Amino acid sequence: MAKKFKPDRSDRGTAWFAKYCNKCSHKGQRCSIERAMVFMEPEEDGYPEELIYDENGEGTCTTFREGKPTTSLGMHIKSGGGFKKKWRL
Numbered sequence: 001m002a003k004k005f006k007p008d009r010s011d012r013g014t015a016w017f018a019k020y021c022n023k024c025s026h027k028g029q030r031c032s033i034e035r036a037m038v039f040m041e042p043e044e045d046g047y048p049e050e051l052i053y054d055e056n057g058e059g060t061c062t063t064f065r066e067g068k069p070t071t072s073l074g075m076h077i078k079s080g081g082g083f084k085k086k087w088r089l
Helices: 011-019 032-039
Strands: 051-053 059-061 074-079 082-088
Touching: none
Parallel strands: none
Antiparallel strands: 051 059, 074 082
16 A cells, blocks of 8 residues: 655645646546545545555655646635625636
8 A cells, every 4th residue: 555645734735736736627526635635634544545655755646637627616705795706716
């Protein structure tokens, strides 16, 4: 079994998210892997098995598929009395 990987909270971790999560076709599906890696630790039960170190010692996600997100995930920004602006991620 491969060693589980978790991006750190530094510039290197931010770069990993930019390389994988932000370019993944699963992004628009509210990827459960992305949420779990943020809120869980690799030693916890339920941490994604897909996040591993590859043969070069680099962190990777085995479900990563580069491409346009399959659905748009929007964020509503509160403006004044209600939610008026929608920004696309």
